[in-house]
Amino acid sequence: MRRLLPLLLLWTTHSLADPPVLRFSVAESWSMPLMRVEGDQPVEGLLFDLMQAIAREVGVRPEYHVLARLRLQEAMESGDIDVRCYVSTQWFQDRPGNFVWSIPVIHQRDVLVGGADASNPTRPEQLAPQAIGTVLGYAYGTLQPLFEQGRLHREDSRSQLLALQKLHAGRYLHAVSNELSLQWFNQGLPAGQQLQTLAVLEEQDLGCMVRTDPGVPTQGVLRALVRMKQSGEIERISQRYGGAGYAGNAAARTP
CATH class of the missing domain: 3.40.190.10 (Periplasmic binding protein-like II)
Known part of the structure; x- marks a missing residue:
């Protein structure tokens, strides 16, 4: 019985631990219906709902980093964010080496x-x-x-x-x-x-970029977006903010 107590304590501690964190970037230039930010934290909007849904699907706790748009590239290069959404392949001259693209999400x-x-x-x-x-x-x-x-x-x-x-x-x-x-x-x-x-x-078709790192569930995020797209969840999120057809028009392919 004494041998079981440490194991039970370890299992209980692990069960009560917070889920892993996934860091999403938020551009401070976004406004509704994309995102509304209060006190440096997003509270509603199409992209907020999308990021919340990704986190639920993957089983992580979302953490939001509100940044000036001109600082987003720097944050990606320094490893300060894990996921950047609402972004197009057309915005980059060079493919970022430590990030991979998701399927297109919004047209x-x-x-x-x-x-x-x-x-x-x-x-x-x-x-x-x-x-x-x-x-x-x-x-x-x-x-x-x-x-x-x-x-x-x-x-x-x-x-x-x-x-x-x-x-x-x-x-x-x-x-x-x-x-x-x-x-x-x-x-x-x-x-x-x-x-x-x-x-x-x-x-243009806009999607998400996910950092490739052993501590980031990169493939989990990419697969979650595919499932959300196929199930119609992304379209339903868009419709809540007047964007009927915005998700449906984005081609379901990886850039």
Whole structure:
């Protein structure tokens, strides 16, 4: 009996121990419906629900690191985060050696947005020289040649929400937004004040990147996303935030 007591104590201690931690990055530029952050911790949003679901599926405790977008790459390289979601292969010139890609999760459209009275679709190259609302740290491939030529120049905001708020307040005539954030923003406005989509600038599939390390359940996360995709859970999460079809359109393949 005396021999069993240490074993029982060890088993009890192990059973009560916290589950392993999985560190997710959160870009401070995100706003609803992607993420709402209070006191440096996310509390709701499409990506918050997605990360919570990943953690439940894998059996880990999620830990959220809220970072400036320009610090995300540094955090990946220094091993400070384990999972980075809402990211595209198009955003990297070189494949990060210590991270692997998941299947695409969300299909995103970036659109050119005008004020409530902007009724005619237009292309960015048709715009007169002007400032255009953008988000700090984001790259806009379609607009970059126009920025380099000086025909347009960036008016950066810290978040997508602030960029749209400035457009609505008349700080500039046009802005760039992902379509989901624009739809969410317009829900709070009367029909006559809603911002207008003028053109689709880019479309891209976004997924997650998972660090390859013996202490990280890399394959578990990748398999969890496949299961969540096949079961329709990712689509249901998207639908909660007005993104019907956003998950369904993302091709189920590994980049």
